[in-house]
Amino acid sequence: MRLLHRFILALTILLSSFVLGQEAPYFVTYDHHLEEPRNLEIATSSTIGVPGVRRKAYLAPYMELEYGAKAWWTTEFYLESQSTRGDSTVFTGWRWENRFRALAREHWINPVLYIEYENVNEATRIQKEVVGKTPDFGVPNAELVRERSHELETKLILSSNTHAWNLSENFIVEKNLSASEGFEFGYAVGASRPLSTMASAQNCRFCRENFAAGLELYGGLGGTDGFGLHNTTHYLGPVISWQVSDNAALHFSPAFGLTRGRNPVLLRLGYSYEVRGFGRKMARLFGGKP
């Protein structure tokens, strides 16, 4: 079993070295732009926890398969793992995420409904969202993996485009279905902009138009047993993305902890590759209607 976990971890790290798309540079915040229909995006990202006092560094890689099922529906599957320095490497679970565009046309504010099922254990560290109160990261992995939880996460995504800027706000509600716990709340907000709004005629790798930069802020808001900022964690950091080619992009973000008790810095790296027309190609391959 341990070998299998190591294999999955190695696979996700390996894929991260050859797999990125033109989109907002956020890691945690979602905007209202969905995957284009029948496109498949393969992405791998890693969250690196820079340790504070009496904490251990960790690397939490995850792989995403994002598919544009319809122009108004994007579905995404995640595999995630985690390796803590001086402890162990463990597979931490999988997630299935769905995003639904609520309105057919572009508006000043565009709502998207998000629903995700998570089958993860307590060793999960990818921190795709920060909700509730600050958890204890001092417990060994061997103990944490025994606690598996089925969680349902919903988000209200609000997003606007104005003067080449994207402004996005996410309101998160998470429920652990495996335990008689209440709801946990969180938020994420982001603002980003491409460095140039005009596309040059030439294909270029390092043109300003291929880069986007912004700022992201996210954190927990407690739960039904105590809503608010007390004993919660918040991160703020710049986000940068680089469209390496027509299909591939790289993302980077150092997020700085605004509160004590958790990693003072989270380094996030991501690489994604878009397979255009994946659904059409598959349909052709199997002789179905594209």
Add this chain to the structure above:
Amino acid sequence: MRLSVLLLFAVAAALAVAQDSQSKTDPKFVAPPDAAAKENPLAGNAEAAAGGKKLFLRSCAECHGENGTGIEDAANLQTPEVQKQSDGALFWKVTNGNVKKGMPPFARLPETQRWQIVSFLRALKPTKEALPSGGNPPSSPKRR
């Protein structure tokens, strides 16, 4: 475990029925008059159109083809029916898409880049396949 298997089946089933049915013409896909009246700030800018080509190949060609003639059910952008529409109308369509019919909105692109795409669309030269029935314009409902 049983729940996991059920969920995976649900994913597979959902994706199986998720094929979009695009339509070549949608009479309801019409830009509002104020949007259609907008003028292209990049009109006549050859360099902008060349940049638009690059964007078109990256974002649109998968469905509309490299020459804009349309693949499968996506609209042929060379037809007089499309070309007679104003720059503002095309810009509105690129921005909003036709979500119910499978065309995604491209508002993720900065406004300037969407105008560049419109400039490129204007530069598309009609090919034989773009002109149905000997080159006569189609008789579908008039759209701006």
